[in-house]
Amino acid sequence: MTELQTVTNEDTVHALFFSSLSNSDSVYWETMCKEINLTLKTLATGYIWHRDEFKVCLPILNDENCALPMHLIASTCFGDNIEDEWFIVYLIMELSKKYSELIIQIIDNDGDFMLIEAADYLPKWANPETTENRVFIFKNEINLISPDLASFKNKLSVNDAIELLVKFPEKTRALPEIKNTIITRIGSYPEKIKENIQRVIVRLPLEIAAVLKLKPALIAPIVTTYCNHDIIDVKSVGNIDLSDYVYVEVNFTKCLYAMLMHSKLIRSVKHKISAEAKRDELGFKITFGFQMLMKTAAKDIFCSKEFIKYKNNLKENGYFRNNIEHSKEYNYLLEKAKNYFFEMECPVSTYVSNNVSSIMATGEFLKCKESLKEHNKTDSSLNEDNDDWLSIEPSQLNNMLNNRYGNSVKFNNDDIVTPETITTKLTDFLKQSSDFEGVDTKEKNDLESKNINFDANEFINCLEKMMDLVSVDMHSSSETDSDFEDNLTDAELDEELANKLKSYDVNRSDGNKVMFNLTQSIKEEGVSGPSSNLLSSIGINKTDLLDSDDD
Template sequence: MAQTNGAKVVPLLEDSVECLFFSAHSSDGYDWDALCLQLNTCIQSLSTNYIWHRDEFRVHRPIEYASKEDIPEHLASITCFGDNIEDEWFIVYLVLEITKKFKNLIVQVRDDDGEFLLIEAADYLPSWANPDSTDNRVFIYQGQIHIIPPNLQRDAELKDALQMIANSSNKTVASNAIQQSILNRIGNYPEKMHNLFHRTVVKLPVDIAALITLKPALIAPLVNAFCNHDVLDAKACKSIEYNDCVIMGIKFTKCLYAMLMHAKPLKNINFKEMNDKKCVIGHKLTAGYQILMNKPNLDIFSSKQYKNFMSKLNASGYFKNNIEGSKDYNELLRNAKEFYSIMECPVNSQVANEISNMKLSIEFAQTREDLLQKKSTGEEFKLDDEDWLKIDPDQLNELLDSRYGKRTKFNDNDTLTANNVTSKLSSFLMKTSDFEGIETTKDDSTGNVELDPEDFVNSVQKMLDMITIGKEASDSDEDNSSSGDDMEQDDELEVVTQAGLQDNKTILKNIIQSMKEEGLSGPSSNLLKSVGVKKTDLLDSDDDDDE
């Protein structure tokens, strides 16, 4: 669980992103409440029609208590993106846009893995950057990524870091390569937003159809409730009513639609139209609605979670010894309830309360009546094809190459000699690791090298077996496996690199022999794949052991 320097009610949850908004200059007399309102208005404008997978991205004034850190006053947001990591990168896009408009803001963005922006830009980071050396050194300011190097500021104290960004931003702005790698990951929002959606036709009870018409984003909690249901939730759906249905077009995110399509319908449901896809989808959404609305304790301030929240506040001295019922106490209580309802209340409880309130509105009654009178057949709705649900190997390779970079490979016309194969392997073994995977050295222009850690350890052990001089292959395997089990990965790398791969012909011959013995695939094949050599490049069908 990630911790930040700011005081907050709970540590950062898994699959969550946290943003802290600081003032670049003195915050004395700063109207943080007004700024919070302005930021949320800006976010709402930039994210119109976006469907959040779990939490909406909203900024709030944090409730600070039991703080042992000297952290400047700030605004904050904690957003759980759940199964859709695209939400995380959309938030980065929003923060970049916000800091272009609000030029006085410096924003710190992290998730439960830490500095995920640096992980994305791992191929372009300076040599000093690692997970232990970058705390309070990475910020977003005026639409750009800023990184404070140790030569500018040895101790990464937050207040000093913010001052450094504000006063010397020309020295802290990250390289173009780092900026571009992050922009490439974000994509071309807002245009990209349209490619994230899938539109289809669904048959739904009119009440649910009216709710989704009024607030299309409700599709996310309905899908999540169904896809994450347990046995008790399924029992609550035995009395599900699928009456007064209408046909309507619905917009999903592709992530939500894929989740729903792969989730099996509930068992023991007497449903005659299960061969009709729009009815199957409608039935799943109806079950999700039933699960949401069946949760007890719709009064969020009577829930167990709220009582635990209040207990933490009391224990931390949040109420500052004010007498219960006093003016100051009531003001603090109002702020605590507002914070809880926005940030701490379980999502299902939030949605259930929102739905209950919506159903009491005049707009809901009118929308419901309009849908019943319309009597849609679904033919007037624009539907998206589902080809994106299927992907062939070439598309997958192209996707992985664009996302993770291509491996160092031989060209088709390269001659595979003992010297250049082992040279490639030697170069591969000499790489150093950084935030993610293997990092090339400064004078290396060969590009990125990818590595499967498990395959690599196995391959290195095989190499150690093969370069043991004066022993038969079978004896070498037995002897080195007993000693290699006790060796750390760094020790294995040192042995290999010290050996220098000097006897290229002998080593290549041993590799070929090992590849013959290991069948279709194995450690030697995997190691050669890492530098772009295929097994078929070295072996012919008539190869024998003496060659």
């Protein structure tokens, strides 16, 4: 979406902000950019971003030949916490409500992810191949440009799409069910901000405690740095001094807290700590992550290889407009480029370390340190939240998945789960056709939807004829079997019976083997895995096969 956007495999949200007023005045857009960022800062008060903060900016390159009208851009990597993505949707909906002239386009690595959420209510024409430049947020509504307004024959440009949205706001408005589904997925913000916070008491060195007190959001890069460390990062950190410490409340998101709690504790001769002391362990991990973060950051970001590459890219794209290096105009453009790089393009470690350095250079930092010392290294006046939510029972997980994706149970409540029923259901399931959208049940649904005309008299006649045929066949078969048995000796009859029993035992043994293999697989894979997922597709829960001892 951005001209200089770094290629990344991480999950990222991209947004473009256009104006229905077709305003190309640069002053208008600079003012709008400042106002939007101030609004975003207010709306996101207390929110801890997992990686990148969501903010808008003017594109650094103004290409006159660009097919896009004047606009603002935003590119935010949310990494492992998908909640950031939906919080961004909430922010955009609020911006659309406040600034009625804004027309906003938003996608992620998967495309129009909002439509994926509302897939059950989409019109038939909408799919990933047909919705390019047809999905927008305008006046706090989800808007879809149908092929009735713009044919699929030619690719729809953004300029034409904006014109259609302004001209036909009612015709492009999506069904209420689509918007309601998206609003439901967003949740109850801004109240949800507090719900996602986990307060924890940890023991930290005084300086780190003061930094996090003044800038709580810095906990995110510290935690992700620790959780993603390698052996080189560990070796780069020297001795950690935990003598000058204080107890302090640290705010995590639930995602960050779970990540840090379940990350392995780094053990070495230099750093010895008891894994049983939760507050000490978390404090050690935070301290280690902080040290790694500061070690890997470039001392001068504008001498880093990332900035040099960025600057060369600008030169190749004509950003400096042939101005002589160090001239007044050149220096102005260079300063503007530096600000853009620091806010939008530089590595996270570099951005954070510069923020930390700026915080430590303030008088407020010194006052905060003195205030923390007054706690006298005790935690009696501090509060923390319960973390029982970290433990979840399989049944709770099933309920959550059923609420989210629906319950597709194919067994009746009075069905007995046996090896034979499982193999039969699995065989039927595997016979169904499937593609990237899942198992195709269309044929089954079509059959269920058809009306059946039932003639009772004809049905009785057919039954009588069938019974007559069966009676004749049974009589004939009985005579044949009797003649056959008369011609056999007792030894031959015993052998025949033994072969039939052996065949039955083999079939029954196969079913038991299937049951045994499934239960063994479920035991080894833990809470969830391929075997339990396959069984759930035919309506069998793990608890139907395993008893309490197995669990």
